[in-house]
Amino acid sequence: MRKEVFEWFFLRITGVILLAGLTLHFYTMHYNGPAQTGPYWRAFNFIFLLSAIYHGFNGLLGIMIEYVHSRALQKIFEGVLIVTALALTGIGIYILSV
Amino acid sequence: MKTYNFKIKRFNPSEESSPQWQEFSVQMDPMERLLDGLIKIKDNSDGTLTFRRSCAHGICGSCAMKINGKNGLACQTLIKNMPERITIEPLAAYPVIKDLVVDMTQFFMKSEEVLPYLINAETPPERERLQSKDEQQKILESITCIMCGSCTSSCPTYWSDKEYLGPAALLKAYRFIFDSRDRAFDERLGRIIHAQGLWRCHSIYNCVEACPKEIDITGHITELKRLAVKNFFKRNK
Numbered sequence: 001m002r003k004e005v006f007e008w009f010f011l012r013i014t015g016v017i018l019l020a021g022l023t024l025h026f027y028t029m030h031y032n033g034p035a036q037t038g039p040y041w042r043a044f045n046f047i048f049l050l051s052a053i054y055h056g057f058n059g060l061l062g063i064m065i066e067y068v069h070s071r072a073l074q075k076i077f078e079g080v081l082i083v084t085a086l087a088l089t090g091i092g093i094y095i096l097s098v
Numbered sequence: 099m100k101t102y103n104f105k106i107k108r109f110n111p112s113e114e115s116s117p118q119w120q121e122f123s124v125q126m127d128p129m130e131r132l133l134d135g136l137i138k139i140k141d142n143s144d145g146t147l148t149f150r151r152s153c154a155h156g157i158c159g160s161c162a163m164k165i166n167g168k169n170g171l172a173c174q175t176l177i178k179n180m181p182e183r184i185t186i187e188p189l190a191a192y193p194v195i196k197d198l199v200v201d202m203t204q205f206f207m208k209s210e211e212v213l214p215y216l217i218n219a220e221t222p223p224e225r226e227r228l229q230s231k232d233e234q235q236k237i238l239e240s241i242t243c244i245m246c247g248s249c250t251s252s253c254p255t256y257w258s259d260k261e262y263l264g265p266a267a268l269l270k271a272y273r274f275i276f277d278s279r280d281r282a283f284d285e286r287l288g289r290i291i292h293a294q295g296l297w298r299c300h301s302i303y304n305c306v307e308a309c310p311k312e313i314d315i316t317g318h319i320t321e322l323k324r325l326a327v328k329n330f331f332k333r334n335k
Contacts, residue, residue: 005330008297008323065293066259 011058014051021048042096049092057085099125102177104135106147107187108197117194120144126177132184133161133172136198149198156310159246162189163198169248169308189251191260205247208263212271212289217282233278240273240318242311249305249315255298262298263290265305265315272318275325291326299323 025048027033036045064077102124109117122143124135133151140147150160154173161172164187166180192200218227243266250256250264263271271290274280290296296319305315 002291002330002333004293004295004297005291005326009327009330062297066255066262066298069259069261 007058011055014055017047017051018055021051045096046093049096050089053085053089053092057081099127101182102126102135102180103183104139105183105185106139106197107185108147109188109194110196111194128178130177131173132165132175132177132180132186135177135184136172136186147198148196157244159244162246162248162251162310163187164189164251169252169310171246171248171310174310189247191251191253191257192247200247202247204260205250205264205266206245208250208267209245209270211263212267212274213282213286214270214274216274216277216280217285218279219281227279229278236276236278237273239313240269240276243269243273243313244311246310248308248310252304252308254302254304255300259294259298261294263295265299265319268296268299268319268322269313269315272322275322287326287329290322296323296326 021044024033024044028036060081061078064081065074068074068077104122104124106120106122107117108120122139124138124143126135126138131154133154136147136149137151140149149163149172151173152158152160154161156171156174159171162169163172165172165175166185169189172186186198188194188198188200192202192205195201245266247266249269250266253262253265255262256264268290271286275283275286280286299316299319301316301320303316306313306317309315
């Protein structure tokens with residue numbers, strides 16, 4: 001049960017990162033901000049990617065728990081969400097590394 | 099005296115397949131309460147109209163119902179503050195037994211899950227277990243809960259997820275967790291930090307709007323979340 005405490009807390013942390021990260025992301029990508037080059041930008045985008053994936057998929061897991069009531073179905077959906085999250089993380093890391 | 103139109107959602111699940119609306123015209127004095135109107139209907143127009151009432155003074159919580167779309171106590175709603183057309187429904191999310199009477203078994207079982215009683219095995223003092231003013235202040239608002247069920251019934255998470263503990267049970271947990279005289283901190287906290295506990299509260303604030311005792315329930319739940327996180331890091335040091 002300790003797991004849920006950490007999950008919720010980390011959801012808040014990633015929420016704050018996303019708020020700041022999205023502002024920076026929109027400024028640099030869509031409003032003629034500085035070009036995103038160099039190791040610092042790469043590190044920023046890596047943290048931004050992981051935060052977005054964690055925050056988004058944890059939110060989806062929460063919604064799923066509230067609307068799917070069979071334990072077996074919950075396990076299946078949880079598996080699907082985790083696999084999708086991992087796949088998207090992989091694709092994201094690949095794009096950032098090329 | 100003024101005439102009010104009561105539109106009441108009526109349902110007898112043992113005899114009917116779906117709820118029906120029924121309207122009544124009632125002569126009311128501006129100093130009367132909504133509950134008085136319901137009693138007049140039962141006494142003079144239709145004796146089969148079913149609703150709960152006990153103290154009629156906002157303490158027992160029996161007459162909680164949905165009044166013009168908002169949960170509240172019929173005994174605490176003054177008719178002079180109401181429009182001429184009043185829509186009355188049973189509390190949402192609980193199974194209807196008949197008309198405005200709902201089955202609150204699940205609601206009370208959720209409260210039971212958080213051990214809603216003082217646990218302290220220490221030898222009691224000669225007189226009562228004393229608290230400082232500050233210690234009392236900490237739980238004062240949560241103590242005023244009358245368990246009417248308005249909050250849990252108004253919670254959108256509870257509408258979709260009946261396994262969620264709900265605001266009333268979490269408030270009850272707060273009431274004892276923050277009680278300086280209680281000693282079952284770990285056990286009680288353990289009973290609210292699971293997936294169907296604290297974390298299903300998304301700070302929608304419906305419970306706060308619905309509470310006839312004006313308790314900031316969401317605020318209390320937020321305090322519990324903070325406490326759970328602080329406790330998590332303290333234990334993992």
